[in-house]
Amino acid sequence: MHLKGWKHQLPGTNECPVCQEELCPSVPPSCPAGKVREHCGCCWECAVREGQPCDLHPERHFYGQCGDGLECVVQEEENISYGKTPEPLCVCSSRQAxxxxxxxxxxxxxxxxxxxxxxxxxxxxxxxxxxxKKAPVIVSPPQDIITLEGHDIIFGCEVSSYPVAFLKWRKEGDSGFLPGDDSHIAIQARGGPQRYTITGWLQIQEIQKQDEGLYTCYSRNEFGQASASARLWVVPPDSPLAVYVQTHDVGIFDAEDDEEDVLEEGSTDFEPKQK
Missing domain, CATH: 3.30.60 (Wheat Germ Agglutinin (Isolectin 2); domain 1)
Structure with a gap:
């Protein structure tokens, strides 16, 4: 690996040579983490970026120094893959967005x-x-579903916004938001999977022909609103098409790192199926 710095120490000593800036190597016009003086204080070089290995101790001059606003720290053990040796990385001093x-x-x-x-x-x-601060943006809309009567389905809808928006569902032709007083429909909303996003699900159990139609995910905050729709087709089990129908749950993400659940008022708490 290329060592940083001009001439580094004099051979066999810990001393730096007399600075001669005219002999310094050129520095790229744009260094992502800014520029720092190399350890002898003579030449400029690109600073080490966030997430990259760095020299933790002053006497080491291998990786280089972190840029402004960054500090060189050793990873915590729980963040290290099995069998790997902890190494110092440049970490931003500020964790706030x-x-x-x-x-x-x-x-x-x-x-x-x-x-x-x-x-x-x-x-x-x-x-x-x-x-x-921004109006809601639907980053993962619900998808069309074809299913058999008697099956269960889940529509999913992921929204990005700040402040976090509320999320509701409505079926085309109905006057109010779901679930209403329908016991075979349940809704749930949960923060995640990314920061400043919320994901909602609409679950319909033991689907009947009258459940067929267009379902819309609505989202709103003080800066605006967004919506996205998907259609549900229901095939009777005695239809010639039934043998070709395979129901898929859609819009479901791995909930391992989700934020705390936020349930809509009047909804039923259910656990969506995970892929």
Whole structure:
């Protein structure tokens, strides 16, 4: 691996040579984590980015130094794969999301600074701490389903927004939101799988022909609203088409890292089937 720094120590000593900046290697025009002086304090070099290995101790000069706003720390044991040796990585000192002047939410201030340093957004700055406030956007809409009478199905709908939006379901032709007073329909909403997203499910059990129709996921917060629809077709078991129908649950994600459940008022708490 290429060692950083100009000349490094003099051979056989811990001393740095006399600085001659005219002999320093050129530095790329855009360093994602900014520039730092190499350990002898003479030449500039690209700083180590967030998530990359770094030199934890001052006497080591192998990986390099972290950029501004980053600190070199050793990973916690639970975050290390089995059989691997812990190594120091550059970690952002701030863990809070920020909103950029480009109206984009960044995981932290270091990610925003990387975007600015890459050269495409030189004037990019922090507009305010916390995520950008925005209207709901449906990132995973419900999908059409064909199923047999008597089967159970689940529609899923994932929405991104801040503040987090509410999520409701409605069937075309009905005046109110589901589930209403229908005992074979249940709805659930849960934060996740990503930050600032909420996912809702509509479950219909023991489907009958009258359940066929268009179902819409509605989402709203103070900045706007969004919706997406999917159609349910119901095939009688004695239909010639029944042998070709295979019901699939859709819109379901792995709930292992989900946020706390948020149930809609009047809904039935059920556990969606996971793929």
């Amino acid at each position: 920020v909103c950029g002047t480009d109206r984009k939410t960044y995981r932290n201030s270091c990610q925003l600074q990387e975007a600015a340093n890459r050269g495409r957004k030189r004037n990019l700055a922090i507009a305010h701490m916390g995520p950008c």
